[in-house]
Amino acid sequence: MLSKIALSTIKHRLKDFIVLFTGLTIAVAIFFMFTTIANNRAFLEANSIIQQITLIFVIGEFLLGFITLIYLTFANNFLLQLRQREYGLLMMYGATKSQVSQLLFRETLILGSLASVVGIFVGMALTAIAGNVLQKLLYLNLPHWQFFNGRGLIVTIVFFAVILTINGIWNVLHLKRTQLNDLLHANQVNEKLPTKMGRYFIFGILGIILMILSFIIMHKIAQMGLMGLILALILNVSGTFLIIRASLILILNVLQKLTGSYKGLRRFTIGQLTFRLSAFDKLLTIVTLMFALALGALSVGRGFQMTVPILASQNSAYTIAIKDPTKQETANIDKLTGVTFKTTYQYKMVNKAKLYLSKAEFSQVNLPVLATNGTMQTQESLKIPKTTYADAKELANKYPSALNQLLVNITANNVNVTANNMGAIDASFLNKTAFAVAKGQSGSITVIRVKDYNANETTLAALVKSQMANHSDFSTDTITGTYPIVQLLRSYMGGIEFMGFFLAIAFLTMLASTLMFKVLSNTAIDKKRYRILSMIGANTSLLKQTNAKEIGVIFGIPMIIGFLDVWFGLPMFKPIMGNVYLGFGFAAVVVVILYVLYYLLTVFLYQKILALKQKHN
Amino acid sequence: MKNVIEVNNLTQVYGQKTNKPYKALKGIDLQVANGEFVAIMGPSGSGKSSLLNVLATLQAPTSGTVKVNNQDIWQLNDKNLAKFRGETLGFIFQEYNLIESLNVFDNIALPLSLQKIKKAQIKKAVHLVAKQLNLTEQLNKFPTELSGGQKQRVAAARALVHQPSLIFGDEPTGALDSNNAREMMNYLSAINMENNISILMVTHDAFSASFAQKIHFLSDGQIVQTLERHNASREDFYRDVLTTLGNFNE
Ligand SMILES: Nc1ncnc2c1ncn2[C@@H]1O[C@H](COP(=O)(O)OP(=O)(O)OP(=O)(O)O)[C@@H](O)[C@H]1O
Ligand SMILES: [Mg+2]
Numbered sequence: 001m002l003s004k005i006a007l008s009t010i011k012h013r014l015k016d017f018i019v020l021f022t023g024l025t026i027a028v029a030i031f032f033m034f035t036t037i038a039n040n041r042a043f044l045e046a047n048s049i050i051q052q053i054t055l056i057f058v059i060g061e062f063l064l065g066f067i068t069l070i071y072l073t074f075a076n077n078f079l080l081q082l083r084q085r086e087y088g089l090l091m092m093y094g095a096t097k098s099q100v101s102q103l104l105f106r107e108t109l110i111l112g113s114l115a116s117v118v119g120i121f122v123g124m125a126l127t128a129i130a131g132n133v134l135q136k137l138l139y140l141n142l143p144h145w146q147f148f149n150g151r152g153l154i155v156t157i158v159f160f161a162v163i164l165t166i167n168g169i170w171n172v173l174h175l176k177r178t179q180l181n182d183l184l185h186a187n188q189v190n191e192k193l194p195t196k197m198g199r200y201f202i203f204g205i206l207g208i209i210l211m212i213l214s215f216i217i218m219h220k221i222a223q224m225g226l227m228g229l230i231l232a233l234i235l236n237v238s239g240t241f242l243i244i245r246a247s248l249i250l251i252l253n254v255l256q257k258l259t260g261s262y263k264g265l266r267r268f269t270i271g272q273l274t275f276r277l278s279a280f281d282k283l284l285t286i287v288t289l290m291f292a293l294a295l296g297a298l299s300v301g302r303g304f305q306m307t308v309p310i311l312a313s314q315n316s317a318y319t320i321a322i323k324d325p326t327k328q329e330t331a332n333i334d335k336l337t338g339v340t341f342k343t344t345y346q347y348k349m350v351n352k353a354k355l356y357l358s359k360a361e362f363s364q365v366n367l368p369v370l371a372t373n374g375t376m377q378t379q380e381s382l383k384i385p386k387t388t389y390a391d392a393k394e395l396a397n398k399y400p401s402a403l404n405q406l407l408v409n410i411t412a413n414n415v416n417v418t419a420n421n422m423g424a425i426d427a428s429f430l431n432k433t434a435f436a437v438a439k440g441q442s443g444s445i446t447v448i449r450v451k452d453y454n455a456n457e458t459t460l461a462a463l464v465k466s467q468m469a470n471h472s473d474f475s476t477d478t479i480t481g482t483y484p485i486v487q488l489l490r491s492y493m494g495g496i497e498f499m500g501f502f503l504a505i506a507f508l509t510m511l512a513s514t515l516m517f518k519v520l521s522n523t524a525i526d527k528k529r530y531r532i533l534s535m536i537g538a539n540t541s542l543l544k545q546t547n548a549k550e551i552g553v554i555f556g557i558p559m560i561i562g563f564l565d566v567w568f569g570l571p572m573f574k575p576i577m578g579n580v581y582l583g584f585g586f587a588a589v590v591v592v593i594l595y596v597l598y599y600l601l602t603v604f605l606y607q608k609i610l611a612l613k614q615k616h617n
Numbered sequence: 618m619k620n621v622i623e624v625n626n627l628t629q630v631y632g633q634k635t636n637k638p639y640k641a642l643k644g645i646d647l648q649v650a651n652g653e654f655v656a657i658m659g660p661s662g663s664g665k666s667s668l669l670n671v672l673a674t675l676q677a678p679t680s681g682t683v684k685v686n687n688q689d690i691w692q693l694n695d696k697n698l699a700k701f702r703g704e705t706l707g708f709i710f711q712e713y714n715l716i717e718s719l720n721v722f723d724n725i726a727l728p729l730s731l732q733k734i735k736k737a738q739i740k741k742a743v744h745l746v747a748k749q750l751n752l753t754e755q756l757n758k759f760p761t762e763l764s765g766g767q768k769q770r771v772a773a774a775r776a777l778v779h780q781p782s783l784i785f786g787d788e789p790t791g792a793l794d795s796n797n798a799r800e801m802m803n804y805l806s807a808i809n810m811e812n813n814i815s816i817l818m819v820t821h822d823a824f825s826a827s828f829a830q831k832i833h834f835l836s837d838g839q840i841v842q843t844l845e846r847h848n849a850s851r852e853d854f855y856r857d858v859l860t861t862l863g864n865f866n867e
Contacts, residue, residue: 013838087788173789220643246757260741262734262736263730263733264725264730264731264732264733265730265731267719267723267727268716268718268723271716271718271719271720271723272718274718275717275718335637369724453807454624525717528714529716529717529718532714532715532716533716533727534677534699534783535702535708536702536703536708536716536727536731536775537699537700537701537702537703537704537728537731537732538699538731539696539698539699539700540695540696540699541695541696542699544824571792579694
């Protein structure tokens with residue numbers, strides 16, 4: 001009977017339950033997503049150039065566990081808030097406390113387990129989709145990739161089972177301690193009165209100090225190692241918490257005192273924010289954390305992604321060189337689009353010991369080279385020279401690496417032109433007639449440069465594959481040109497690139513569900529407040545503005561602190577990245593756009609629920 | 618005498634688009650003279666709140682006109698309607714309708730801040746009304762730190778601080794005990810007489826209604842009887858009200 005009543009009240013507040021259920025499901029899904037990777041040790045070790053990657057993922061797992069724990073506490077409080085009035089009513093009609101407690105316990109567990117099961121499936125789907133789509137987008141094919149592993153599943157199940165049980169027990173204890181009367185009037189308990197300003201002052205300053213300390217440690221992470229990372233994390237999280245909890249309220253109060261303005265709804269906004277910031281302290285702390293993690297992960301991922309073409313283009317002037325093209329390879333070469341250079345050089349090789357090239361070919365058609373700037377090759381000065389060379393010697397002297405790469409390609413890594421025939425194969429340039437009569441196995445090499453290797457991905461990959469198959473003496477670094485280098489770099493950096501993008505997706509999703517969930521849980525209280533304001537004479541557009549401003553500040557805080565975190569945190573990657581800020585611009589734009597869209601959606605939903613509209617006939 | 622409120626043939630139909638429309642108001646005609654204190658009584662579901670909500674511009678009527686100070690309020694656009702509400706009307710409702718995130722001072726000051734009034738003037742007006750309602754000690758507290766009677770007085774202070782010409786009350790004593798209720802009604806009739814502020818109040822409580830000069834009885838969406846106090850004492854009027862209510866119940 002009691003269960004029946006409980007069930008019918010759930011139906012009554014279906015919307016709230018759907019919000020709650022969705023939030024829980026996403027939390028489980030993201031946890032699963034992360035745990036699946038974190039427990040795939042083979043994948044991590046095969047795909048990372050960071051030595052302690054597994055350990056970093058373990059720390060990450062703890063961090064996410066902490067975030068999820070706080071998130072589940074919100075969800076649980078939300079459930080309690082939803083239910084306690086109804087439970088109070090049930091008790092007024094004669095249900096005993098233990099009956100009601102059991103009901104609540106059962107409800108918590110049922111909701112939690114349902115969300116866990118659905119969440120795990122959603123998590124698997126998310127992992128599979130994100131994983132495969134990302135690898136496609138980044139042209140990666142990472143070894144040991146799985147969207148599911150047993151250990152990850154077990155960790156997820158155990159984690160949520162433990163927390164849900166604790167939540168259930170906590171709810172029961174809470175119900176036992178609470179007076180019936182308080183249950184009946186339990187609608188607005190989630191707002192606390194602001195405390196004395198002196199405390200805000202002390203904690204506010206402390207928060208800022210902790211934050212700065214964490215930035216300093218991050219800067220010196222190379223000397224401090226893993227302990228430094230953990231310390232920085234703890235200082236940063238507690239600093240963020242205190243800043244939100246105290247510094248910002250202090251600033252709001254000073255602002256209010258300084259302007260002393262009563263104009264419009266300014267005082268209302270400040271009052272709302274003061275209340276919200278103390279009620280949202282934990283929420284905004286974890287949202288800041290997730291924002292920073294998403295932005296940081298994307299910056300690093302994108303940084304590596306951008307490094308690949310830069311490094312590649314600094315290493316070769318042409319896209320690919322094909323030795324002795326077969327019919328099929330010729331067909332593939334013809335398929336390439338945006339070809340800016342294509343020429344074929346003849347060679348003759350004697351017993352894999354002597355190599356002849358035709359001098360004339362090299363003085364008639366220019367091999368694309370990387371112009372040197374001092375000894376460094378720079379991407380900017382890349383060009384196909386207009387002047388021709390008197391002979392190959394000149395080319396070899398002026399642009400040693402250009403010729404070298406070609407010879408490496410022809411001789412399967414067995415020659416080094418700058419060392420002047422110090423390699424296993426002796427290379428020399430003959431004049432036209434001498435070359436024509438020279439004996440040896442003759443062949444050709446076709447040098448190609450295309451505008452965009454990404455646009456020709458499949459064809460180029462096929463060419464590399466067939467070259468490897470056709471020449472048994474080729475190894476991965478024998479085929480020269482930017483594209484083979486890109487392939488090489490991808491296998492070296494792709495893992496980090498992928499993890500960066502993947503984690504950014506996970507954190508952004510979790511962030512979205514957390515912030516929206518909590519912000520929207522205030523509409524019931526605010527509906528009344530905005531109605532009062534409209535009775536007092538505030539017009540609809542002013543109300544909408546006021547509401548958008550308030551939510552804007554709530555969204556803005558994690559964004560600003562998150563940006564600071566990432567700006568000061570990125571130097572931690574110095575040991576593995578040339579320019580740590582390389583991907584920051586891109587990541588900032590992407591994350592901010594998503595975040596703003598997400599803000600607009602929240603405001604839209606909020607105002608829809610508040611029904612800020614004059615009913616006019 | 619001039620009328621502050623003139624209502625003509627007002628109807629309110631709920632759920633018009635459903636297959637079961639419900640007529641809550643069936644053609645109400647009503648006048649409230651300048652400075653008059655009028656109460657509306659009637660059984661639950663008779664349409665009292667519906668009527669008040671339309672008059673107070675909180676809800677648009679299905680048909681009919683409502684003129685306040687000769688202005689047809691439902692011809693105003695949203696901006697002017699809000700301005701009109703802010704400057705001319707004051708509201709006191711059964712739930713106190715205070716904003717928990719503002720302290721008492723800021724709650725009372727709200728209507729004035731919306732009208733872009735100078736800070737010094739706002740302070741003066743708030744302190745004055747707080748003194749009248751015996752709230753001076755509470756100004757720095759938050760609503761959750763107040764008793765029911767105090768909250769209702771804050772709500773009244775906020776309704777009065779901008780010196781509206783018309784006050785609406787929906788069960789303004791509904792959540793108060795009899796002592797607090799008497800105090801609130803005494804206060805309302807005092808400002809009605811001294812400041813010439815018109816009051817229209819909905820109540821189911823005969824005692825509260827007996828403070829008015831005129832009582833309309835509403836039943837099933839229509840005004841079925843009107844009782845006037847004339848020069849009778851409040852106590853006598855109270856007895857009349859009780860008798861009339863008794864007749865209704867027969
Ligand atoms: N928003 C609404 N939608 C549909 N019907 C409504 C709505 N508001 C009120 N009603 C109906 O209109 C009728 C009049 O309601 P109203 O709230 O005006 O009554 P009331 O006289 O104030 O009653 P009470 O003394 O109980 O507050 C009632 O039958 C009610 O069910
Ligand atoms: Mg009513």
